[in-house]
Amino acid sequence: MAQLLLRGQTLADDKGIPHQIEAVLFDKDGTLSISEPMLHALASARISVASQLLAQGHPELAAARGDELVELLGRAYGLGEQAIDPAGATAVGSRQHNLISTATALAQVGLGWPEALALGESVFTATDGLHGQGSQRRPIATPGLHQLVEALGRAAVACAVISNDDGAGIAAFLASANLTCQFQAHWSADHTPHKPDPAAVHALCASLEVPPDRCALIGDANSDLRMAKQAGVPVVIGFTAGWSSPPPLDPCFPCLSHWSELEVRVCGA
Known part of the structure; x- marks a missing residue:
């Protein structure tokens, strides 16, 4: 169990009593990892393949509305x-969210919904290898992350990932960043409910055997931060350094721009 200090100030409740933390839940893309180059390549490829497939199946439509x-x-x-x-669908949404966005765009240019959805599925099948483990632009850990995670481990504080990436993508990132052994659990797009449902936080906490009121959550999206508050997590922190443009986070949440701003203090130390 530990206390967290943000820029030297102990994170405490309204009465000034420091929060006792047994687990920290981290978002992945834009928080644990710098994923922007990979996600930019992925989104660009999806647009290119969608244009190609539309031209192959509907050349007149592609010529008029490509x-x-x-x-x-x-x-x-x-x-x-x-x-x-950093607040867009590629950054925040799941694969399914982005698939629906793709099919919606295809429907807007003239395809019927069943055909738009089928073409969207083909687009994603053709480009899925550019994501996660198959990407040549594999995400890297945000600077200072390893030192923070090691400090949490020394304080016997569990670490977990809560993300809209799938389990394979989370595992691939943790392995490539040499972080697998430092994370005890994850909650992914393979699980239900998905984030930002507060029940996702409760389920992840249950898997850690840590109550939500003994957790902290750190993420780069308002949806993550609000989810944590609704789930009863007392320490909710925004992370702003994972993107080339800082995410537009609600100022009611404390934020950090480098992991060195967060200190771990073992209770009683």
């Missing part, structure tokens, strides 16, 4: 010229 499809998908994915919107 540019519109590219624009719609770019906005849906939050794709910039060199960056990803």
Whole structure:
């Protein structure tokens, strides 16, 4: 059990009593990992393949509305010229969320919904290898993460991942970052309910055998932070350094821009 200090200030309740922490729940993309280059390549590839498949199956539609499809998908994915919107669907949403966005864009340019959904599935099947373990732009750990995780381990504080990536993607990142042994559990898109349902937090806490009121959660999206508050997690912190543009986080949440800003103090030490 430990207390957490943010920039030298102990994180405490309204009465000034320090929170006692037994587990820290981390978001993955944009928090544990710098995933933006991989996600940018993935979103770009999805747009390219969608355009190609539309042209193959519906050349007249592609000729008339192909540019519109590219624009719609770019906005849906939050794709910039060199960056990803940290609050966009590619950054925050699950594979299923992005698949529905893709099918919706295809429907908007003239496909019927069943055909749009089928074409979207083909797009994702063709590009899934660019994500996670198969990516040549594999995500790397955010600077200072290893030192924080080691400090949590020395304080006997459990670490877990809560993400809309699938379990294989989480495992691949932890392995590539040499963090597998430091994380005791994860909750992924393979589980139900998905985040940002507060019940996802409760289920992950149950797997750790730690009550939510003895946890902290750190993430880069308002949906994660609000989910944690609704789940009864007392220490909720925004992380802003995982993207080229800081995510637009609610100012009611304390934030950090480098893991060195967070100190772990063993209770009684």
